Amino acid sequence: xxxxxxxxxxxxxxxxxxxxxxxxxxxxxxxxxxxxxxxxxxxxxxxxxxxxxxxxxxxxxxxxxxxxxxxxxxxxxxxxxxxxxxxxxxxxxxxxxxxxxxxxxxxxxxxxxxxxxxxxxxxxxxxxxxxxxxxxxxxxxxxxxxxxxxxxxxxxxxxxxxxxxxxxxxxxxxxxxxxxxxxxxxxxxxxxxxxxxxxxxxxxxxxxxxxxxxxxxxxxxxxxxxxxxxxxxxxxxxxxxxxxxxxxxxxxxxxxxxxxxxxxxxxxxxxxxxxxxxxxxxxxxxxxxxxxxxxxxxxxxxxxxxxxxxxxxxxxxxxxxxxxxxxxxxxxxxxxxxxxxxxxxxxxxxxxxxxxxxxxxxxxxxxxxxxxxxxxxxxxxxxxxxxxxxxxxxxxxxxxxxxxxxxxxxxxxxxxxxxxxxxxxxxxxxxxxxxxxxxxxxxxxxxxxxxxxxxxxxxxxxxxxxxxxxxxxxxxxxxxxxxxx
Amino acid sequence: xxxxxxxxxxxxxxxxxxxxxxxxxxxxxxxxxxxxxxxxxxxxxxxxxxxxxxxxxxxxxxxxxxxxxxxxxxxxxxxxxxxxxxxxxxxxxxxxxxxxxxxxxxxxxxxxxxxxxxxxxxxxxxxxxxxxxxxxxxxxxxxxxxxxxxxxxxxxxxxxxxxxxxxxxxxxxxxxxxxxxxxxxxxxxxxxxxxxxxxxxxxxxxxxxxxxxxxxxxxxxxxxxxxxxxxxxxxxxxxxxxxxxxxxxxxxxxxxxxxxxxxxxxxxxxxxxxxxxxxxxxxxxxxxxxxxxxxxxxxxxxxxxxxxxxxxxxxxxxxxxxxxxxxxxxxxxxxxxxxxxxxxxxxxxxxxxxxxxxxxxxxxxxxxxxxxxxxxxxxxxxxxxxxxxxxxxxxxxxxxxxxxxxxxxxxxxxxxxxxxxxxxxxxxxxxxxxxxxxxxxxxxxxxxxxxxxxxxxxxxxxxxxxxxxxxxxxxxxxxxxx
Numbered sequence: 001x002x003x004x005x006x007x008x009x010x011x012x013x014x015x016x017x018x019x020x021x022x023x024x025x026x027x028x029x030x031x032x033x034x035x036x037x038x039x040x041x042x043x044x045x046x047x048x049x050x051x052x053x054x055x056x057x058x059x060x061x062x063x064x065x066x067x068x069x070x071x072x073x074x075x076x077x078x079x080x081x082x083x084x085x086x087x088x089x090x091x092x093x094x095x096x097x098x099x100x101x102x103x104x105x106x107x108x109x110x111x112x113x114x115x116x117x118x119x120x121x122x123x124x125x126x127x128x129x130x131x132x133x134x135x136x137x138x139x140x141x142x143x144x145x146x147x148x149x150x151x152x153x154x155x156x157x158x159x160x161x162x163x164x165x166x167x168x169x170x171x172x173x174x175x176x177x178x179x180x181x182x183x184x185x186x187x188x189x190x191x192x193x194x195x196x197x198x199x200x201x202x203x204x205x206x207x208x209x210x211x212x213x214x215x216x217x218x219x220x221x222x223x224x225x226x227x228x229x230x231x232x233x234x235x236x237x238x239x240x241x242x243x244x245x246x247x248x249x250x251x252x253x254x255x256x257x258x259x260x261x262x263x264x265x266x267x268x269x270x271x272x273x274x275x276x277x278x279x280x281x282x283x284x285x286x287x288x289x290x291x292x293x294x295x296x297x298x299x300x301x302x303x304x305x306x307x308x309x310x311x312x313x314x315x316x317x318x319x320x321x322x323x324x325x326x327x328x329x330x331x332x333x334x335x336x337x338x339x340x341x342x343x344x345x346x347x348x349x350x351x352x353x354x355x356x357x358x359x360x361x362x363x364x365x366x367x368x369x370x371x372x373x374x375x376x377x378x379x380x381x382x383x384x385x386x387x388x389x390x391x392x393x394x395x396x397x398x399x400x401x402x403x404x405x406x407x408x409x410x411x412x413x414x415x416x417x418x419x420x421x422x423x424x425x426x427x428x429x430x431x432x433x434x435x436x437x438x439x440x441x442x443x444x445x446x447x448x449x450x451x452x453x454x455x456x457x458x459x460x461x462x463x464x465x466x467x468x469x470x471x472x473x474x475x476x477x478x479x480x481x482x483x484x485x
Numbered sequence: 486x487x488x489x490x491x492x493x494x495x496x497x498x499x500x501x502x503x504x505x506x507x508x509x510x511x512x513x514x515x516x517x518x519x520x521x522x523x524x525x526x527x528x529x530x531x532x533x534x535x536x537x538x539x540x541x542x543x544x545x546x547x548x549x550x551x552x553x554x555x556x557x558x559x560x561x562x563x564x565x566x567x568x569x570x571x572x573x574x575x576x577x578x579x580x581x582x583x584x585x586x587x588x589x590x591x592x593x594x595x596x597x598x599x600x601x602x603x604x605x606x607x608x609x610x611x612x613x614x615x616x617x618x619x620x621x622x623x624x625x626x627x628x629x630x631x632x633x634x635x636x637x638x639x640x641x642x643x644x645x646x647x648x649x650x651x652x653x654x655x656x657x658x659x660x661x662x663x664x665x666x667x668x669x670x671x672x673x674x675x676x677x678x679x680x681x682x683x684x685x686x687x688x689x690x691x692x693x694x695x696x697x698x699x700x701x702x703x704x705x706x707x708x709x710x711x712x713x714x715x716x717x718x719x720x721x722x723x724x725x726x727x728x729x730x731x732x733x734x735x736x737x738x739x740x741x742x743x744x745x746x747x748x749x750x751x752x753x754x755x756x757x758x759x760x761x762x763x764x765x766x767x768x769x770x771x772x773x774x775x776x777x778x779x780x781x782x783x784x785x786x787x788x789x790x791x792x793x794x795x796x797x798x799x800x801x802x803x804x805x806x807x808x809x810x811x812x813x814x815x816x817x818x819x820x821x822x823x824x825x826x827x828x829x830x831x832x833x834x835x836x837x838x839x840x841x842x843x844x845x846x847x848x849x850x851x852x853x854x855x856x857x858x859x860x861x862x863x864x865x866x867x868x869x870x871x872x873x874x875x876x877x878x879x880x881x882x883x884x885x886x887x888x889x890x891x892x893x894x895x896x897x898x899x900x901x902x903x904x905x906x907x908x909x910x911x912x913x914x915x916x917x918x919x920x921x922x923x924x925x926x927x928x929x930x931x932x933x934x935x936x937x938x939x940x941x942x943x944x945x946x947x948x949x950x951x952x953x954x955x956x957x958x959x960x961x962x963x964x965x966x967x
Contacts, residue, residue: 043587082538095537102531104538203538209768238540239770317768322534323581328634342597366572366763375765389952 003168003180004029004485009073012169014073016062017237023058023072027051027116028072034118034167040146041057042162044079044137045087046119054116061114069230071114076168078159079120080127081107081214082203090205091135092125094350104203105235106172106214118168122158125352126322127207130426133155133411134244141189141339141386143484144452150408153183159217160187164484165364170218170227173185174204176211177310178404179432181442184217185403185455188444188483190472191217192224195463196437200235206321208314209240211434221443221472221484225249228465244463251471258292260471267303268429274332277402277454280445282402284456287478288471297395300388303432310431311424312365312378317354319362326349357420387435389459398467401429403455404444429457439465441472444481453481457470486654487695488859490731494695497723499658499688500612500650501715503665504643504684505675506619507550511759512713513618514584514643516543521681525635533640535579540769543568547642548773551591551616552783556609557672558791560595564775566615573760577621577634583619587764591773597648597668598792599660609661610649611882615629617658619643621741626714637746644675649698650689653964654714662686662712663814669790671816681709686715688743692730701726702736704748706743716742722750802831811839817853819864824860826868833867845888857891858884866894879903879951906953909961912945915953916961920945938962 004026007015015021051074051158058072059395084090089095103111108253111117117290125135128436131151132140140152148310160183163171171178184191192215199214206212216227231248234243248347264285269278289295327333328347336346351359365374392399404426409416414421433440439462442455460468488495512519517534532539555562571588574609592614598606621639621748623632646665654657666684677684691703702720710713726736741750780901791796798809812835813819826834842863846856866884867874875883877899886897906912918943920927930937945958 088537091536098537100536100538102536102538139498154699201538202540205537206540206769216773235541239542316765320572320582320765323572323574324537324579326574326581328576329534329579330536343574363763366765368761368763372767391953 003166003485005033005169006483007169008219009070009169009226009461012073013071016058017067018475019062022051023055023062023116026072027055027074027118030118030167037143037165037167039136039317040141040143040165040167041160042122042140042152042158042159042167043076043119044122044135046130047086048119051116051118052088054111055413056132058114058116065161066115068112069226072116073114073169074116074118075110076121076159076162076171076221077107077170078123078156078174080123080174080207081172082205084119086120088120088124088205089136090125091137092325092327092352092355093136093332093433094346094349096326098150098331100203101370102203102431104236105200105237106204106231108232109233110172110227115230121156121162121168121171122447123159124155124179125355126205126318127144127155127174127176127212127355128358129154130178130182130235131409131411133415134352136352138176139411141411142306144188149454150239151411151413153186153404153408155179155219157183157189160184160189160191160482161175162437163187163189163217163219166484170216170223172214172231173217173253174207174214175430175434176207176314177434178214178427179456180215180217180405181202181430181440181457184442185406185444185453188345188377188453188481190220190221190224190443190476191215191442192228192435192441192465194228194232194465195242195439196230196434197240198246198463198465200238200369201231202237206260206317206404208317209321210317211310212315213434217366221441221469221476222250222253224441225253225469234438242463243364244252247466249469252262252466253473255470256292257288257471257474260287260288260293260467261296261396261472262293263296263298263399265298265300265303265392265399265401267300268401270370273402274405276448277405280401280454281402281456284445284475284479287475288400291474293471298392298395298399299387300392302381302384302388306385306435307424307428309378309381309385310435311361312374313382313435315358315362316366316378319359319366322351324354341380354389356419374483382435389432389436389438390401393461395485397461397464398471399459400471401457401459403429403457405429407448407452407454433459438462439468441468443476444477445475445479446481486656486720488692488727493665495723495726495727495730496652496695496697496702497655497719498650498691499652499719499723501648501652501658501661501689501930502687503646503662503671503685504619504685505554505646507616507642507644508674508676509544509546509548509550509642511544511546512640513544513547513788515541515640517640518639523637525633526637528637529639533579533636535581541584541767543770544642546589547616548618548775549783551614551644552775552780553612553672553787554669554674555592555595556667556780556787557674558592558595558597558614560614561593562780563589563591563593564777565589566591566900568770568773569764570767572763575620575623576632577623577636577639579621579639582788583618583620584767584770586615589703589772590615591775597661597664599657599664602656602661604806607657608650609657612647614644614646617645619641648663648690651888652719654877655719658688658719659716662715666790667814667816671788671790672910679794680711685710687721688715688718690719691736691941692723692726702738704738704750704858705740707740707753708762709743710884714743714745717748720752721748745761748888759889791816791819798831802826804832804835808835810840815853821853821856821860823953825864827864829864829867833871834864837863837867837884841884845884849888856885857889858887859891862887862891862893869898873905873907873954874898874906875903876951876955878903903952906949907957909957912949912953912957912960913961914967915945915948916958919948920965938966941966
């Protein structure tokens, strides 16, 4: 028999509805499984008591047929989300012991739909990183070929690894430059970064406000759709959230893609692109073509500037967003003789290397005399990148690309440690989407010759997650990717 | 004002930046209360405290107040404006940045007309006005080693009004601040209390040789907190510049502090130590877009402002320019006056208001809202004089009772039996009596001492206990003595 923890969210919901098992039994299974897989380091805080309490309530709702959309579904929450009464640190030393008095809008919606909180998931410190190695709590180990000690990707490494390793039914993630999609690809799970403004950012610790977006990481496309149904929606507490009706994303799954125009951007196949990845991309194209889609060659000419643009805008916003971590009101405080000394001591001790690097870059690019050359220019290029997509979407309805230029790499990889640019290059296929504010989903397409998962990315028009889901569902059916047991 | 140096005549060039706290129930980017005088850190939301993951949301009422103010400054309202972050670390600035407007303020160029002592007016140009959040307060004097932080003020809405360097004397700056305060109070967008810090002024001063149109290095004095101090700061700083130049020195661009005790300014920080605020557009707030309909709707709500009211008082009610200006400076006084003057002789009401009435308030240390004499009753009192029910002299006694009891003047006159005697036979009887009792004076009068006329009239009025109508007495005395 299939273990309860191996089931998808939609299978689990069926089981709960049909009283095949109770939410408490299910939650206990997950708690046991979390215990068995501690060496993955996916959780930075476990909340079994809270989970069991919520599960009990879920069972009483099932008993009276009053179950809500995610009743009894055990989830892991990325540590970037503020959860009321539950320690939330963004995996940074500087937020030691911080317990919010408020709930992020996205987690509030999930818990109000009956989701159960198993705990807080590991991540790169303040979501800055692509390998989960910048976490104050240490890196997450990729559950694929665990003995090889590969990274789970980042920044939502804990979320992707936990879903892949069946230690939560689904997880929340956030994506500023690929932080949902890249770890999803590395761990062989599915994740979607919705359109900027689709989900509220209220209560999510800000990294780069104009790029950050929450989204689900789950075992399959349908689970992502189910979760996004709940997570989405206008929030008056976030002025950048958009007041648009949220469709039922599950409705389009399995629908025909006949006549759907799928764009293939030339710029995403640079010379020297990993052959296996290139081949899987072709396979994905073939799958959609066979299903009746029309393949269109498109160009996104400013793609080559995307990484540079991203690594100016994101640090600029981060340098300002992280100014509030000053040791005064919450988290870590290292005293000093004067106020400035306390700031310096606290922030020196409290922030890790990557966070400091980005604060320094961000401070530099916003400085008088450099603003025009860096930040302002980056904003202009950002506009060009967005315009590229707008033009491309005149010719196509959805864009298919690889998610990441590589599969998961070893923890502590020298070339990346020695030159952070090599780490940043991982984001080459994902950052443009954030700069343009578009929705994009990563789903597993197959395994590399070394047996590691590889992902494809589907990019949609703004607020057209439905087309992304529809195309993803076709590829998922064809790819028949086997998840970890 | 021209400063006479040893070698040259100098002219002051001065501009002001005024921070005005917006009158609103809640803060500009959060739902916390703005109520003044609450216990420390009671009016603080998670947003104001800079808690992780918190986001600002714009208070629409503050926008409304800003647009209203902009229109009151006869300024351009920018249909597109943007918020920016001004980054700096300080303990009373929890997020590490202030949300303000930088490149695209909500209000553009405008004009404020000031009234000068010589009766002339001058237009002061407004450069811009933007909206932003206030910081909290650092309290250094509770403990010798600790600083306490009160975040009640953190996030209260501010309007920062920037003038062009149009002031040529301390008096002009003083007149501007009084006029601005008056406009803001009429608009009810800022209470204008400089002593409570709800209106704070930064002063920029430079000097130049008279007749030149150059702009020399300026110095800025921050947070000067009264009209008087602003005027002192301008004069003393300008004199300092003149002295520096005339001694062959160079004025350095710097921020200086005005010391209210000595009246002098002293250096705070030089330009090279100035903060780099790293302004950039606030990513948490979309640009602020206003429609023509919205602006028109706010314009339709504008009350009559002091200049318009003053003109109307002069043109329609016949007040002198001076009286109208005094009455209109303060909204409450102007409203009181209008209420008192309706249906009565406006000029006489103005005289009473600015004379006995103001003296009474001052003596009793009351504001106009606390006045025991209501506007209606003041009008009625003027009416009683006009209609010859009482004389001006009796009216003063009536007013005195009114200011003690708040009673209606008619009632007082009735009860005291102070109604003026207008019955000519009654007055004639008294005139006859006075003439009969003063045969010597009558003889003297008839002998040519016509100056005694006034004495007879006075005696008659005295005999009538002040109630005889003076004109009738006069007429009768003339008739009887001829």
